[in-house]
Structure formats: structure tokens, C-alpha cells
Amino acid sequence: AWTTEVHGERSSATLARMYFARACALLARTPSLTAEHVHALVPRCGSLEEAAEPHPEVLAEIELPRAACQFLAAPDAGAIDADLKWLRSCGAAMIPCTVPEYPPLLAQTQRAPAVLYVLGDTDVLPSSQIAIVGSRMASSGGLGTARSFAADVARFGLTITSGLAL
Secondary structure, three states: OOOOOOHHHHHHHHHHHHHHHHHHHHHHHHHOEEHHHHHHHHHHHHHHHHOOOHHHHHHHOOOHHHHHHHHOOOHHHHHHHHHHHHHHHOOOOEEEOOOOOOOOOHHHHOOOOOOOEEEEOHHHHOEEEEEEOOOOOOHHHHHHHHHHHHHHHOOOOOEOOOOOOO
């Protein structure tokens, strides 16, 4: 452990959070990797952090898409660093499929994402939701309609979900 006697437990906890965040970012960026794949990797590797750096023999045991195997064998460190920087700058959270906060209904779907990026209150993830999918180049009229629709739906107690197309 990279800790000092003075900082001991706090340094270990910070380091653990950093490894966890990096593992989440790496798994989120891995092409074609699903929650099902991560649930197969974690028990064989021992932890989510170790699943982000699986041994070649583990990759051979699990049927992962070729693109996922290639990425995990040689991850793009620069892209992962950029993702982590973006996450810190906008305050987004990462919710991997292995934690209780991951939405249970989403976990039951085929090809559920391995990791979710969340802007906003993560406590609402288990609530009833409706997705609003739009355009990065929406017209002013379209934006107004979407805001009005979202406000009306939210008044009925549904959580509004977006794909984070930023």
C-alpha cells in the first residue's frame, strides 16, 4: 500500500477510490462490454479493479467480444485519463453494475451497460423513470417542448432519464 504512517487509513481509502474510479472508467470505455461480462469477470478476478486488468487466461475462459479482449489487453490510458478528468470537472458519478446502486430493472435487461455515468442524484436510480431522447442540435421549439414535457412528467413523480449526449 502506498500510505504513510501519518496519513495511513485516509491515504489507503483515497488510493482505493482512485483505483475503483479508474477501473470503472476503463470498463465503461471497453467496447461491447456488458454488465453480464463484468459479472463473469469479477468472481474470476477477485474484484472490479482486478477485472479491469484481467490475466490473459481469464480472458480466454470468458466469452468476451474480440474488441473487448483487445481493449482490455491494451487499454487507451490517455482516453481513460481524459474520461476521469471530464468526470471530475462535471461532477458525474460512475455506477458499475456490481454495486447495489445500479438500477435493478436495468440490470435485468439484455446487454445492460457495465457502468453508468450519472449526473444528478444517484438516489433516484431505483425510482420509476422515463427516458427523454433528443438531439444535440435541437431547435429552440424542440427544446421548449422537451422542457415542458419533462416538467409535466416530473410532476407525476417520474424521474427523467437522459442518455447524457453532451
